[in-house]
Amino acid sequence: MKQYDAIIIGAGHNGLTNAAYLAKAGLDVIVVEKNDYIGGAAVSRELHEGWIYSNCSYVCSMMRQALHRDLNLTRHGLVLVPYLGTVGFGDGDRPLISYHNADASYLELRRHSPHDADSMFRFQADLARYAQLIRKTLLRTPPDPTSFRPRDIQEMLFLAKQFWMLGEREIYEYMRFFTMSAAEFLDDYFENDLIKAAMASPAVIGTALGVYSPGSAYILLHHVMGDVDGNIGAWGLARGGMGAISTALAGALQEHGGEIRTNAGVERILVKGGKAIGVALEDGEEISARIVVSNLDAKRTFTQIIDKDDLPPGIYDKAKNFKIRGSSGKLNIALSGLPKFTGVPDNRYINRGGQLFAGSLETMERAYDCWKRGRWSDDPFIESVIPSAWDPTVAPPGKHWMAAFVQYCPSKLADGPWTPEKRDQFGQTVIDKIERYSPGFKDLIVHMEVRTPHEIEAEIGLTEGNIFQGELTLDQLLFNRPFPGYAQYRMPIKNMYMCGSSTHPGGGVSSACGANAAREILLDLKLPNTVPEDDCYDE
Amino acid sequence: MTNTEDRWAGERLMESHFHPRQAALNLRDAWSSWNGYKFANYYYDAEYEYFCIRNSCGTYDICPMQKYEITGPDAEAMLNRMVTRNIANLKENRVTYVCWCTDEGRMIDDGTIFKLGPEKFMLTCGSPCLAWLRKSAFGFGDVTITDMSDETAALSFQGPASCEVLKKLGLEGIETAKPFDIMHFPFQGGSGKELMVSRTGFTGDLGYELWIAPELALDLWDALYDAGDDYGIHPYGEVATNMARLEAGFIMPDMEFSEALKTIHFQHDQTPFELNLGWLVDFKKPHFNGRRALLQDRDKGPAYKLTKLDIEGNKVAEGAYLYSNRRCTQEIGYITSAMWSPVVKANIALAMIKPEYLEGDIWAEIYYQKELRQYSKVAKCTVKNKPFWRPARARATPPPGL
Ligand SMILES: Cc1cc2nc3c(=O)[nH]c(=O)nc-3n(C[C@H](O)[C@H](O)[C@H](O)COP(=O)(O)OP(=O)(O)OC[C@H]3O[C@@H](n4cnc5c(N)ncnc54)[C@H](O)[C@@H]3O)c2cc1C
Secondary structure, eight states: OOEEEEEEEOOBHHHHHHHHHHHHTTOOEEEEOSSSSOBTTSOEEEEETTEEEEOSOOOBSOSOHHHHHHTTTTTTTOOEEEOOOEEEEOSSSOOEEEOSSHHHHHHHHHHHOHHHHHHHHHHHHHHHHHHHHHHTTTTSOOOOTTOOOHHHHHHHHHHHHHHHTTOHHHHHHHHHHHHSOHHHHHHTTOOOHHHHHHHHHHHHTTOSOOTTSTTHHHHHHHHHSOEETTEETOOEEETTOTHHHHHHHHHHHHHTTOEEESSOOEEEEEEETTEEEEEEETTSOEEEEEEEEEOSOHHHHHHHSSOGGGSOTTHHHHHHTOOOOOOEEEEEEEESSOOOOTTOOSOTTTSSSEEEEOOOHHHHHHHHHHHHTTSOOSSOEEEEEOGGGTOTTSSOTTOEEEEEEEEOOOSSOTTSSOOHHHHHHHHHHHHHHHHHHSTTGGGGEEEEEEEOHHHHHHHHOOGGGOTTSSOOSGGGSGGGSSSTTOTTSBOSSBTEEEOSTTSTTOSSSOSHHHHHHHHHHHHHTTOOOOOOOOSOTTO | OOTTSOTTGGGOOBOOTTHHHHHHHOTTOOEEEETTEEEESOSSOHHHHHHHHHHSOEEEEOTTSEEEEEESTTHHHHHHHHBSSOOTTOOTTEEEEEEEEOTTOOEEEEEEEEEEETTEEEEEESSOOHHHHHHHHTTOSSOEEEEOGGGOEEEEEESTTHHHHHHHTTOTTGGGOOTTBEEEEESTGGGSOEEEEESOOSSSSSEEEEEEOGGGHHHHHHHHHHHHGGGTOEEOOHHHHHHHHHHHTOOOBTTTBOOGGGOSSTTSSOOTTTTTOGGGOOTTSSOOTTHHHHHHHHHHOOSOEEEEEEESSSOOOTTOEEESSTTOOSEEEEEEEEEEETTTTEEEEEEEEOGGGTTSOEEEEEEEEETTEEEEEEEEEEEESSOSOOOGGGTOSSOOOO
16 A cells, blocks of 8 residues: 555645645645545635635735745735725714725824824834734744753744843733733723724634633734735735635645545544554545644544544543634625625725724624624624625626625524524624615625534534634643644654644634644654745844 | 916926826826826825736826837838847737847837838837937938827736726727737727727736827727726826836836936946847848947857846845855846735846856845834845746737636
């Protein structure tokens, strides 16, 4: 039987990245994917003729530019394109418009609050400072703070130096920031409810925290630490949908001789004498390899595809208790025309970009309360984008699709399991809310894909539908991700690694987890590293 | 003097035939000038407009570009004597890219020649060229040179959606136009006026140039913007053009070369060989201007060679010197244009480098600023032989869908 050098379980974008870098180093790799399509949560599918949805992730900012460049992803068809203005809808009449131009944005803020318009400069500078620091860790392996190996000490020193460069006062601020709530953080800058709500929106996306929960300030940072061509905090679109990222990564992998097999779900990781030796597929076929890499989340990897008896003591429980609470829903809505929003001028740069149906911090917290009680929010927070207004390839000319991301939606309902009827009711709640701000919106709908955590888990195997493959709180970040002691991509079974978003630096379409894992694997195999350095160090 | 008279009239720039529409869209009032015309640097956001070229479609005003009609039985011979390329085989309704030189073989300008009839050509170029054309016609009996620059409205229309939009505009068969083809269409039915379309451009992407009588300029604009509305049509200016052309590896006057007739120092202008335009010089054709000097230049080898560089990191190497060693002691050339390429995600540049150093290491000493502080770094450069951006759609006929 053929033995591969490496099997990667899961063709999520991180699995593909990992495989591409291993193949680039000359390894004979195969990626096995349970679905008949690749990409995991970075995927585009045509569910309604002529419309190409980015079914899960829909905007791009975290993708490491250095990897894009190094793997020639543009040559493999990936082009990242911008979308402009975002409008925040509050509980009152007048929306908050975020223009693409600094002066225009300042004037708009001043119309809402001269104080906040001024404060925004300090807010942006502070966030940029925090972001610059965290960005420098993205393409690095977190050091083990308990280890005395030279590499760990060196990495600890690197981190310490970056911290030190912030200055003494900022070190305190930074530590506070990691454990603060988004609301507390924002209170220090802003007075206006709508401005606060709009600024808080990145803090709730994907998390099972509310704006008043400690730790939510970091989530905010996680969503603004990316960049588009060096503009930190900016978001763009992948031309042709997020699946273009996965397709390009697959192209890079194949260029280096790697293989991908779809419809090949893994039933079990085969372990012999404490070493991973291959996988058994759902159809019974066994594939053997020198190393096995899991792109699945930590909970799924250790509680579903490994025999409990093959694990050293303690790991199973750690995995079982890994915090991976689903909290998000997503609607992909095909529209026969461009929706109009109340209070938004007919300005083509701002009436078709992104929308935040945020309300106020209070509204957002009430939406969270529903989640805690096992219900979907009756007045949910929605962040939407209309990619078709910027990318001519994802809907027929003149037609559009809207990606609507929804907080909060629980993976388990208090009143029993999810059913298709409940899913549709959830969808209804969301479009009812949009209709409030866009009368006539519902008449434009020609097709809709409604996804609750239940569908997200069933289709792409994100446990509980958690979009980050595990909550992004300090106890599960950096050297604690996924578990303390296992943050360097090596898992407790020999020759087994993890490369998905459950590892540092966490969720989002960044390719960083996959690349970092590849670097560690190559180190263990004593092969030259193929993973480039990040290009953000002289920011 | 009546008070309705514009006392600044003599200082004002000319307005292009598309100006009323472009002015309305220039939300940032970002104007510069080109050949006496008021000309947009950008309209809304330069980078967004650049992406229209790469992602959807955009228009670029080429009214200020110089256009000369050259007609008569000797037109072809005269042009063939002036430019370095052989245009004797140029077919009717085809365009070709050319350059022309002084007797010393130094490049005056580059441009395109359109063959519109057996004895009818159009030459387009960035800077006024009438005097040189007249000089070049000396000794040719039957040639008429007419400056059509102000009497032609021309709009470049570029981007992956451009062909789709032209189809929607009703240009039947436009998808059959090959690169450098010219097609003619009746404009808006029976007006008797025609719209000329060439599959040309300065972006390295799929694109066309539209040529029409000035009185129809705004009608063309309106019809095109109507057809393009669902395809993200948007005007772009100088900044976006400059980005797109650099990715395509095209040269720009005052960046890569100094026009020879305007250059003071004899070493500050360039030969086509230095600019990598050797393929435009045809020594097999009958005598042409600069031939002897160019032969010498070819045999001796140029002093510098225009080179495409991919530079590590993301600090743009604008104005950087190049060295053969990391310590930056042996200078070997200089950067002419540099940018971060948003589409390729690479730090790219064009540079003039002494050919003998092209095989070895190349390092750029880059200066950049962060919050008023100057920093510098030395970055390794890799020579690229192909354009940074050259999508298949730019050459495919018919062009693929969006
Ligand atoms: C609704 C939603 C919206 C999001 N929005 C954004 C956004 O706009 N921007 C952004 O940056 N991020 C966003 N995210 C987060 C981001 O998409 C994910 O964090 C990221 O794509 C995860 O990538 P991954 O490769 O680590 O894992 P995954 O994409 O989860 O890949 C895991 C792969 O493993 C496969 N698999 C599972 N079980 C098996 C098995 N037993 N055998 C074989 N294969 C298996 C799965 O099918 C999948 O292909 C969003 C996520 C969701 C769900």
